[in-house]
Structure formats: C-alpha cells, structure tokens
Amino acid sequence: MPETHIEPTKIVDWQAFTDQLIQTYLNALHLHQELTALSSDDAESVARYLYSVKLILDCKNSSVRVSRQQWKAIESRLLTISEST
Secondary structure, eight states: OOOOOOOHHHHHHHHHHHHHHHHHHHHHTTOOGGGGOOOHHHHHHHHHHHHHHHHHHHHHHHOSSSOHHHHHHHHHHHHSOOTTO
C-alpha cells in the first residue's frame, strides 16, 4: 500500500475549518463549549434523536398526501420540546 502524506498546512486548514464549524453550531444552538462534553450514553441518545429527525424529514419530503398545515402540526408535536419535560 502506498504511503499517504498530508501536508501540514492542509491539516491546519482542516482543523481551523472544523473548529469554526463547531463554533457555528454552538452559537446557533446558544451553547457554551463546557456544556457540550457528552458521555457515551448521551452521545448515543443525540445520535438516535438526529436519526429520528432525519427520518421525519425524509417522510415529509416524500409525502404527497399530507398538507403543509398537517406537517406543521406534526413537526410541532415531534420536534418541539414541551414545557412539561
């Protein structure tokens, strides 16, 4: 197998990009860096939640019989955190 060499400047560029992307997500979600340290169980829960949201969006995008108003109601129930939780 040929040896792969990545230029150090490309690694620095990639790291800067990922740092900026993470900071963008934190800002958009109004989170602080300290609050984002997740246990493996928490990370698994987040992964399952994001997968379920993706499935909902896939269903919405392929739906032809459900009106926009009905989808708004579905999204409101499924994607909004209620005050009672």
